[in-house]
Amino acid sequence: MFSFKHSHTNSPDEQLVQLMVSGDSKAFNQLYERYNQRLLYYFYRMLGNSNEKAQDFLQDIFIKLIDKAETFDASRKFSTWIFSIAHNMCKNEYRRMEIRKNSDIEAFHEILLEQDDIQFENQTDNLEDFTNDLFEALDTLDEIHKTVFLLHYREDFSLKDIGQTLEISEGTIKSRLFYARKKLSERLVKYRKTLIDNL
Amino acid sequence: MKTKFDSTHHLFRKAVLHDNPAIEPNPAIAERLNYYYTLKQPTRKLYSNSFSGMFVWMFSSKGAGLKAGFVSVCLAYFLFVGNIKNNSGYQELSDTCMVHQMLVDTSYLAKDTCK
Numbered sequence: 001m002f003s004f005k006h007s008h009t010n011s012p013d014e015q016l017v018q019l020m021v022s023g024d025s026k027a028f029n030q031l032y033e034r035y036n037q038r039l040l041y042y043f044y045r046m047l048g049n050s051n052e053k054a055q056d057f058l059q060d061i062f063i064k065l066i067d068k069a070e071t072f073d074a075s076r077k078f079s080t081w082i083f084s085i086a087h088n089m090c091k092n093e094y095r096r097m098e099i100r101k102n103s104d105i106e107a108f109h110e111i112l113l114e115q116d117d118i119q120f121e122n123q124t125d126n127l128e129d130f131t132n133d134l135f136e137a138l139d140t141l142d143e144i145h146k147t148v149f150l151l152h153y154r155e156d157f158s159l160k161d162i163g164q165t166l167e168i169s170e171g172t173i174k175s176r177l178f179y180a181r182k183k184l185s186e187r188l189v190k191y192r193k194t195l196i197d198n199l
Numbered sequence: 200m201k202t203k204f205d206s207t208h209h210l211f212r213k214a215v216l217h218d219n220p221a222i223e224p225n226p227a228i229a230e231r232l233n234y235y236y237t238l239k240q241p242t243r244k245l246y247s248n249s250f251s252g253m254f255v256w257m258f259s260s261k262g263a264g265l266k267a268g269f270v271s272v273c274l275a276y277f278l279f280v281g282n283i284k285n286n287s288g289y290q291e292l293s294d295t296c297m298v299h300q301m302l303v304d305t306s307y308l309a310k311d312t313c314k
Contacts, residue, residue: 131214153215
């Protein structure tokens with residue numbers, strides 16, 4: 001049988017948004033398929049590794065996409081646009097939980113420092129352990145540094161793209177990324193040997 | 200030659216890409232979103248108890264041939280039915296043994312006998 005329906009697998013994101021606005025549900029499904037895992041991961045790591053919260057935010061961001069798709073500027077990259085919405089949602093959530101966050105993070109930071117003292121001598125080059133410790137350390141950073149770090153390392157966004165996503169200059173992004181790396185390196189001092197040997 | 204900065208950078212990337220928490224999008228989310236998208240589609244309009252569309256179609260020139268044909272068939276049918284019913288000048292006769300007994304008010308059969 002001939003199929004007259006256009007397949008969207010090779011269509012760029014920006015075109016899919018336009019098709020979606022004109023009522024093409026397949027275009028919407030395709031966008032969902034492309035971004036659901038990425039956004040879920042982003043929310044999960046940004047919102048204290050809470051699966052439930054990440055799932056709620058994932059649903060909310062796609063509802064926002066449906067509601068506001070016609071406001072998308074096609075000259076912009078869709079990925080930076082959707083992640084800027086995701087970032088704003090996280091920022092609002094951080095604001096909402098600010099008081100709780102401060103006390104929790106400080107307490108968590110203290111626990112982490114204690115753990116550092118205990119585990120300092122048990123150096124390991126296991127990537128699994130390093131990854132776990134890295135994300136524990138990442139949780140001690142504030143929202144903006146965490147976002148910059150995740151967008152750069154996980155989403156492979158360039159400094160320019162991150163700048164567009166967060167509406168901050170490239171220079172500021174560079175300094176925030178540097179700060180995040182510095183702070184993480186300090187927290188992960190027990191892996192210093194691994195950092196060099198591994199590469 | 201790799202600098203300390205490069206090593207840290209690469210290890211961070213390696214670790215972040217290696218990170219694979221056991222999380223999957225809930226399939227119910229996709230269903231709910233699809234439903235919501237369908238409701239929000241710009242082409243979707245709700246007509247409740249509206250006959251205006253039908254009247255517009257009836258008096259428009261769209262499908263005029265079809266409509267004329269349909270009206271002709273209806274007219275022909277009613278004329279034909281009218282003709283075969285138009286038999287007031289004739290007495291119906293029966294050539295069978297069956298007799299229709301009419302029950303009329305004035306007949307003694309219809310009178311109340313329970314007095």
